[in-house]
Amino acid sequence: xxxxxxxxxxxxxxxxxxxxxxxxxxxxxxxxxxxxxxxxxxxxxxxxxxxxxxxxxxxxxxxxxxxxxxxxxxxxxxxxxxxxxxxxxxxxxxxxxxxxxxxxxxxxxxxxxxxxxxxxxxxxxxxxxxxxxxxxxxxxxxxxxxxxxxxxxxxxxxxxxxxxxxxxxxxxxxxxxxxxxxxxxxxxxxxxxxxxxxxxxxxxxxxxxxxxxxxxxxxxxxxxxxxxxxxxxxxxxxxxxxxxxxxxxxxxxxxxxxxxxxxxxxxxxxxxxxxxxxxxxxxxxxxxxxxxxxxxxxxxxxxxxxxxxxxxxxxxxxxxxxxxxxxxxxxxxxxxxxxxxxxxxxxxxxxxxxxxxxxxxxxxxxxxxxxxxxxxxxxxxxxxxxxxxxxxxxxxxxxxxxxxxxxxxxxxxxxxxxxxxxxxxxxxxxxxxxxxxxxxxxxxxxxxxxxxxxxxxxxxxxxxxxxxxxxxxxxxxxxxxxxxxxxxxxxxxxxxxxxxxxxxxxxxxxxxxxxxxxxxxxxxxxxxxxxxxxxxxxxxxxxxxxxxxxxxxxxxx
Amino acid sequence: xxxxxxxxxxxxxxxxxxxxxxxxxxxxxxxxxxxxxxxxxxxxxxxxxxxxxxxxxxxxxxxxxxxxxxxxxxxxxxxxxxxxxxxxxxxxxxxxxxxxxxxxxxxxxxxxxxxxxxxxxxxxxxxxxxxxxxxxxxxxxxxxxxxxxxxxxxxxxxxxxxxxxxxxxxxxxxxxxxxxxxxxxxxxxxxxxxxxxx
Numbered sequence: 001x002x003x004x005x006x007x008x009x010x011x012x013x014x015x016x017x018x019x020x021x022x023x024x025x026x027x028x029x030x031x032x033x034x035x036x037x038x039x040x041x042x043x044x045x046x047x048x049x050x051x052x053x054x055x056x057x058x059x060x061x062x063x064x065x066x067x068x069x070x071x072x073x074x075x076x077x078x079x080x081x082x083x084x085x086x087x088x089x090x091x092x093x094x095x096x097x098x099x100x101x102x103x104x105x106x107x108x109x110x111x112x113x114x115x116x117x118x119x120x121x122x123x124x125x126x127x128x129x130x131x132x133x134x135x136x137x138x139x140x141x142x143x144x145x146x147x148x149x150x151x152x153x154x155x156x157x158x159x160x161x162x163x164x165x166x167x168x169x170x171x172x173x174x175x176x177x178x179x180x181x182x183x184x185x186x187x188x189x190x191x192x193x194x195x196x197x198x199x200x201x202x203x204x205x206x207x208x209x210x211x212x213x214x215x216x217x218x219x220x221x222x223x224x225x226x227x228x229x230x231x232x233x234x235x236x237x238x239x240x241x242x243x244x245x246x247x248x249x250x251x252x253x254x255x256x257x258x259x260x261x262x263x264x265x266x267x268x269x270x271x272x273x274x275x276x277x278x279x280x281x282x283x284x285x286x287x288x289x290x291x292x293x294x295x296x297x298x299x300x301x302x303x304x305x306x307x308x309x310x311x312x313x314x315x316x317x318x319x320x321x322x323x324x325x326x327x328x329x330x331x332x333x334x335x336x337x338x339x340x341x342x343x344x345x346x347x348x349x350x351x352x353x354x355x356x357x358x359x360x361x362x363x364x365x366x367x368x369x370x371x372x373x374x375x376x377x378x379x380x381x382x383x384x385x386x387x388x389x390x391x392x393x394x395x396x397x398x399x400x401x402x403x404x405x406x407x408x409x410x411x412x413x414x415x416x417x418x419x420x421x422x423x424x425x426x427x428x429x430x431x432x433x434x435x436x437x438x439x440x441x442x443x444x445x446x447x448x449x450x451x452x453x454x455x456x457x458x459x460x461x462x463x464x465x466x467x468x469x470x471x472x473x474x475x476x477x478x479x480x481x482x483x484x485x486x487x488x489x490x491x492x493x494x495x496x497x498x499x500x501x502x503x504x505x506x507x508x509x510x511x512x513x514x515x516x517x518x519x520x521x522x523x524x525x526x527x528x529x530x531x532x533x534x535x536x537x538x539x540x541x542x543x544x545x546x547x548x549x550x551x552x553x554x555x556x557x
Numbered sequence: 558x559x560x561x562x563x564x565x566x567x568x569x570x571x572x573x574x575x576x577x578x579x580x581x582x583x584x585x586x587x588x589x590x591x592x593x594x595x596x597x598x599x600x601x602x603x604x605x606x607x608x609x610x611x612x613x614x615x616x617x618x619x620x621x622x623x624x625x626x627x628x629x630x631x632x633x634x635x636x637x638x639x640x641x642x643x644x645x646x647x648x649x650x651x652x653x654x655x656x657x658x659x660x661x662x663x664x665x666x667x668x669x670x671x672x673x674x675x676x677x678x679x680x681x682x683x684x685x686x687x688x689x690x691x692x693x694x695x696x697x698x699x700x701x702x703x704x705x706x707x708x709x710x711x712x713x714x715x716x717x718x719x720x721x722x723x724x725x726x727x728x729x730x731x732x733x734x735x736x737x738x739x740x741x742x743x744x745x746x747x748x749x750x751x752x753x754x755x
Contacts, residue, residue, distance in 0.1 A: 221587045249685065251603070
C-alpha cells in the first residue's frame with residue numbers, strides 16, 4: 001500500500017514543472033524536508049567555510065607570504081569561525097535531529113511543524129545576512145566590509161571607534177537571528193520528544209539519539225540565550241550610545257568575554273552531544289550488540305549538560321581572575337572529563353565482544369573514538385590554568401579545538417551521513433568511494449591537526465597573518481597546509497559520492513543495515529506521513545522485537 | 558512492503574503525554590529567564606560604577622501602585638481561565654478585560670517614570686552606565702508586557718466574537734503561563750532595581 005502511494009507520488013513528481021517542486025520545498029512544513037533543507041544549507045556553508053580555511057592556510061603556507069592582505073586575513077578567520085559554528089555545525093545537527101527524532105519516536109511530524117519551518121528560514125536569513133556583509137558592510141563611512149572582529153568579537157573591537165561601518169552589525173544581527181532560529185528548533189524538539197512519543201515509548205525506551213537531542217535542546221535554551229542577550233547589549237552600545245562594554249564610561253570589556261563564553265563553551269557540548277547520539281546509534285548496529293550501559297549513557301549526558309555550564313571561564317584564564325576563580329574553573333573543566341570518559345568506555349563496551357562490521361559509517365565512528373579521546377586529553381591539559389597561561393592564544397589551542405570539531409564532530413557527521421543517507425535518499429552511498437573519502441580525510445586530518453600542535457608549543461600565536469622565517473615553524477606550516485588540501489579533496493570525494501549515489505546508487509530498501517530503531521521500519525525515503533499506523537513499542541529495540549518474536553528484548557527490560 | 562512494517566499489535570497500556578503547548582511555553586520561559594538573568598547580572602555588576610550622575614538613589618521612585626496592578630493581574634488571569642474552563646464565558650471576558658486594563662496601567666506607569674527621568678533628570682540610555690542598564694532591563698521587561706498585552710488583546714477580540722469557549726481553555730492557559738512569567742520577572746526586576754540597586 002505504501003509503495004503504491006510512493007509510486008503515484010513519483011509519477012506525479014516527474015510530470016511537474018520545476019517551479020512547482022521548488023514552491024513545495026520552500027513552503028514545506030514536513031520535518032523530513034526541513035531536515036534535508038537544514039542539511040543542504042549547512043553543506044553549502046561547509047564548502048564556503050572550507051574555502052575560507054584554505055585561503056588562510058595558503059597565506060600561512062610559508063613565511064612572508066602575500067596571498068591575501070592582513071585585513072582580508074582577519075575577515076577570513078572571523079567568517080570561517082562564525083560560519084562553521086552557526087551556519088554549518090548547528091544547522092546540520094538540527095537537520096539530522098529534525099529528520100530523525102520524529103521517525104525514531106514513532107511520530108508523524110514535529111510538535112510544531114510551522115514553527116519548525118519558521119526556525120529554518122530564520123537560520124537561513126542569518127546566513128544570508130552574514131554574507132551580505134561583503135556587499136553591504138561598507139556603510140556610510142566606506143570603511144571595512146565583512147566583519148573582522150573574530151568569532152568571539154571581543155570588546156572593544158566591536159565599538160564604533162574600532163569597527164566603523166556596518167560589518168560588525170551584520171555579524172551581530174546574523175548571529176542574533178540564527179540564535180532565535182535555534183531556540184525555536186530547541187523548543188520544538190523538546191515538545192516533540194516529550195509529547196509526541198508513540199504508545200509504549202517511555203523515556204526509558206527512547207533511542208539514545210532522542211535522549212541526547214533532548215539534553216542538547218535543553219542546553220540550547222539556557223546557553224544560546226545569553227549570547228542573544230549580549231548581542232542585544234552590543235546593539236544598544238552601537239546604536240543607542242549605551243556603555244555596557246565601553247570601558248571609557250566605566251563599562252567592562254571582560255563582562256563581554258564572560259557573556260560570550262557562558263554561551264561559547266556549552267555551545268561545544270551542544271555540538272558534540274548530537275554527535276555522541278550518532279555514535280550511540282551507529283556503533284551498536286555495526287557491533288551487532290545493544291548499547292552497553294543505556295541508563296549510564298543518559299545519566300552521563302545529563303551530567304555533561306549540567307557541568308558544562310560552569311566551565312566557561314577556562315577560556316579566560318589569562319585575563320587575570322582571582323586564584324579562587326582559576327581553581328574553580330580548572331576543577332570543573334577537569335570534572336567534565338569524567339562523564340565524557342564514561343561515554344567512551346560505554347562505546348568500547350558496546351564494541352567489546354561484538355561482531356564488528358567495518359563499513360564506512362563504522363570506520364568514521366572508530367576514528368571518532370580515538371580522535372575525540374586525544375582532543376579531550378589536550379583539553380584536560382589546557383584546563384590546568386598555569387599550562388593555559390603558557391599556551392593560550394597559540395596554535396596549540398587552535399589545534400585542540402579543531403581536533404574536537406573536525407576530529408570529533410565532523411567525523412561523527414560523516415558517519416551519520418553514510419548511515420542515514422540510504423534512509424533519506426533511498427539509495428546506498430558508494431562503498432569504495434566512501435572508503436577513499438575516509439582514508440583521505442583521516443590522513444589529511446592528522447597531517448593538519450596533529451602537526452598544528454607543534455608550532456603552538458614552539459610559540460606561534462593564533463590569528464597572525466604571517467610570520468618570520470627560521471623559527472622552526474616553516475616546514476610544519478607547509479605540511480599543515482598540504483594536509484588541508486588533502487582534507488579538501490576528501491570532502492570533494494564525499495560530495496561526488498552524494499551526487500553519484502543519488503542517481504546511480506543501488507536501492508537501499510527499508511532496512512539496509514539490519515538495524516533496530518523505528519526509522520528503519522518505514523520505506524526509504526519515508527512517506528510524508530511517516531507511519532501508516534502509529535507503531536507501538538515494548539522495548540528499546542522495537543525492530544529487534546519484530547524480527548525476533550521468539551526472543552524479544554521486552555522480555556529482559 | 559516487507560514483513561517488518563506490520564506493527565506489533567499488542568494493546569498498549571493507557572498512554573497519555575503532556576500537552577505540547579504547555580511544554581513549549583515552559584521551554585520558552587526557561588529561555589527567556591536566561592536572557593533576563595544576563596541583563597540582571599549586568600545591572601548588578603554595574604551598580605555604583607557609573608562615572609557620572611544621576612544615580613539610582615537620586616532619581617528612582619518605587620512604583621508601588623503599578624507593581625500592585627501588575628501582580629494582581631496574575632490573579633485576574635488565573636481566575637479568568639478557571640471560569641473559562643467551567644464554561645462561564647461572561648465572567649471570563651470580564652476578568653480577561655480587567656487583566657488587560659491592569660497590564661496597560663503598569664505600562665502607563667513605566668512610561669510615566671521614563672518621561673520623568675528623561676525630562677526632569679536628563680537620564681537617557683546613553684547618559685551613564687546606570688541609564689544603559691536601567692533602560693535595557695526595564696525596557697526588556699516592558700517589551701515583554703507589551704507582547705503579552707497584544708496576545709491578550711487578540712484573545713479578547715476572539716472572545717468578544719464568541720469564538721473562545723471551554724474547548725480553548727488549554728490554549729488560554731498557555732498564554733496565562735506567559736503572563737505569570739512576565740509578572741514573576743517583574744518581582745525580580747523590582748527587587749534588583751528598586752531595592753538592591755539603590
